[in-house]
Amino acid sequence: MCQVYIANNSYSDGVQKAYLTMRINIMNKSYEDAILSWITLAKEGDVDTQYHLGLMYAYGNPSFKDIVVAYAWWSVSAAQGNDKAAKNRDALEKEMTQSQLLKARGLSKVYYPKYEK
Numbered sequence: 791m792c793q794v795y796i797a798n799n800s801y802s803d804g805v806q807k808a809y810l811t812m813r814i815n816i817m818n819k820s821y822e823d824a825i826l827s828w829i830t831l832a833k834e835g836d837v838d839t840q841y842h843l844g845l846m847y848a849y850g851n852p853s854f855k856d857i858v859v860a861y862a863w864w865s866v867s868a869a870q871g872n873d874k875a876a877k878n879r880d881a882l883e884k885e886m887t888q889s890q891l892l893k894a895r896g897l898s899k900v901y902y903p904k905y906e907k
Contacts (some may be wrong), residue, residue: 791887797832807837808827808828808830808839809841809842810829811823811827812824812825812828812868815827817855820903821850821851821853821854822853822854824846825843825846825850827856828842828843828846828851829843829906832863832866832905833904833905835905835906835907836907837867837871837872837875837907838867838871838872840863840864840866840867840870840872840875841863841864841867841872841875841878843863844860844863844864844875844879845860845863845878846860847859847860847863848860848878848882857882857885857886857890857894858886858890858893858894858897859894859897860878860882861879861882861883861886861890861891861894861895861897861898862894862897862898862900862901863875864876864878864879864882864896865879865894865895865898865902866901866902866905866906869906870906870907871900893895
């Protein structure tokens with residue numbers, strides 16, 4: 791389905807910092823702090839972080855798993871040219887109910903103008 795890409799030299803400094811902060815928070819079992827570090831950067835328009843945030847919502851800790859929100863973040867990232875986000879969004883769409891998909895598309899329309907670069 792989706793591929794998890796860890797931070798590497800091809801990502802922005804912000805993604806590198808968010809990734810390291812997330813890893814530290816996960817090691818300390820501070821899952822909410824981990825996701826908050828990604829949300830902040832994603833809301834600033836970082837396409838790679840938006841993609842990774844989609845991964846966290848789609849496949850992460852059950853306490854914050856939400857495929858509707860994952861779809862929305864992947865849609866924002868995909869609209870800005872992230873092919874991995876587009877592939878994951880399209881694969882996730884096939885697993886969603888009609889109700890979930892309608893909510894996800896509506897949320898995507900709200901997110902895009904707020905969180906694009």
